[in-house]
Amino acid sequence: MRVGPRRGESAGGLREWADGVPGPAVRGRVRAYTGYREESPTPADRWEAPAGELILIVGFGAESRAQPEAGVGEPQAYTSFFAGMNDRPTRIAHDGHQFGMQIRLDPLGAYALFGPPMHELANRTVELSDLLGADAERWAGRLSEAPGWGERFALLDRLLAARMAAGPVPSPEVAWAWRTMRRAGGAVRVADLVTGAGCTHRHLLARFRDQVGTAPKTAARVLRFERAARLLARGEPAPAQVAAVCGYADQSHLTRDFARFAATTPAAVRRAAP
CATH class of the missing domain: 2.60.120.10 (Jelly Rolls)
Incomplete structure (x- = not known):
């Protein structure tokens, strides 16, 4: 389209x-x-x-x-x-x-x-x-x-x-781990990815960094932050609810990720929603 x-x-x-x-x-x-x-x-x-x-x-x-x-x-x-x-x-x-x-x-x-x-x-x-x-x-x-x-x-x-x-083909274990991580919005444990991929932690870490660009834990944090930011930008749930929905331990955990990834706060993103 x-x-x-x-x-x-x-x-x-x-x-x-x-x-x-x-x-x-x-x-x-x-x-x-x-x-x-x-x-x-x-x-x-x-x-x-x-x-x-x-x-x-x-x-x-x-x-x-x-x-x-x-x-x-x-x-x-x-x-x-x-x-x-x-x-x-x-x-x-x-x-x-x-x-x-x-x-x-x-x-x-x-x-x-x-x-x-x-x-x-x-x-x-x-x-x-x-x-x-x-x-x-x-x-x-x-x-x-x-x-x-x-x-x-x-x-x-x-x-x-x-x-x-003509380029390189991603390895099956990395492709599976990345797809799983995306579907979960980043709310997934690296240990579970290792088990599901059927390889060692060291192997998945090395291949994932080579083919995605960061360690699996960092990529999961980025995806989780992205999902939370998208929800807040709609002006829908309050930050505490977003933290729970997206798999954060608590609202302060959400706030720390927003400070690191966007130099802002969840409340500021929600206030700017149309």
Whole structure:
């Protein structure tokens, strides 16, 4: 399904965006596409919290700025980039002018796409050409020249499918552990994952770090935080209820994770809900 383009005003300027669902060849490994174009006189500067989906940006000329290491230093300029699995917030900024595409990748899809041990990319923002070589510029050129967002989404399907087909295949035990963790919203014990995967703790830890980017315990915390943040952003349950639903020991445990992952509080997220 392709949605868009939609247009609206953005702080005195114009904004256009379109959403796309990846095709069957990459579905599951690629979660979603968004095409965007913004012309605004107002710069943007925000913090992005960790999530269970990894972000790949293919820019069509306009630069964004991101911290090269999550939570550390000043943002640097990138046109196209990839952000690995984070366990702390990252500062993102732009001058009000954006044009490009965002690809939301499952971590195992990113592993198939890029190949190197994913823990080397954890908490990092990396120039896309460092990962794809000359393909990064070729992809940006072909995508920018396509006549519309629907054609760009279809082209992305083909480009990603071809590269993933030539990339590494996640090991069955890691794929099972990650799927189980996602279904549980992070509320799962690592010991149970080890038992279910039928391997040793050391084996699962090493393979998981290589193919997802972090230790299983850290990934589970990120997924649990993401679920809690999503519930609070809807303005539905109170923080204490969210803590119980998402598997936190208590509300103070929830509050500590929000401080670490998003530099905010559960109450602040709930107050900002529409």
